[in-house]
Amino acid sequence: xxxxxxxxxxxxxxxxxxARTLHQFxxxxxxxxxxxxxxxxxxxxxxxxxxxxxxxSIEHTLDRxxxxxxxxPVRPDAAERYEQLLRxxxxxLREVVTALxxxxxxxxxxxxxxEVREEIQRLEIEVAWCASLGSRWPATAER
Numbered sequence: 402x403x404x405x406x407x408x409x410x411x412x413x414x415x416x417x418x419x420a421r422t423l424h425q426f427x428x429x430x431x432x433x434x435x436x437x438x439x440x441x442x443x444x445x446x447x448x449x450x451x452x453x454x455x456x457x458s459i460e461h462t463l464d465r466x467x468x469x470x471x472x473x474p475v476r477p478d479a480a481e482r483y484e485q486l487l488r489x490x491x492x493x494l495r496e497v498v499t500a501l502x503x504x505x506x507x508x509x510x511x512x513x514x515x516e517v518r519e520e521i522q523r524l525e526i527e528v529a530w531c532a533s534l535g536s537r538w539p540a541t542a543e544r
Contacts, residue, residue, distance in 0.1 A: 484531040491524045
């Protein structure tokens with residue numbers, strides 16, 4: 402009879418062991434498999450890479466713009482490219498103002514619009530300066 406009791410308890414022990422193994426297996430892989438992670442955690446590395454790329458692109462553009470501004474008075478091709486960049490930036494700012502004017506907002510929105518309008522005025526002055534550089538070079542100068 403003692404042997405029967407041992408046999409009756411053996412399936413329970415085996416089932417408990419199997420349950421523990423399955424639980425460990427499930428817990429172990431849940432942490433490692435990316436598709437089981439929450440959506441934000443899955444996107445975090447990609448978002449960090451996109452942020453880095455965007456910052457790098459912006460820094461490169463600002464550096465290039467500063468170089469072109471410095472070269473614009475002495476090189477017609479730099480002046481032409483600088484004017485193109487300024488006009489592109491000016492057009493983008495005007496689109497932002499148009500979009501913001503069509504939204505409902507409070508004081509912060511009006512302050513933002515005022516800042517953008519000031520930047521537009523500054524850029525218009527810069528574009529006019531850049532356009533005036535064209536008259537400095539003879540008409541035969543290569544562009």
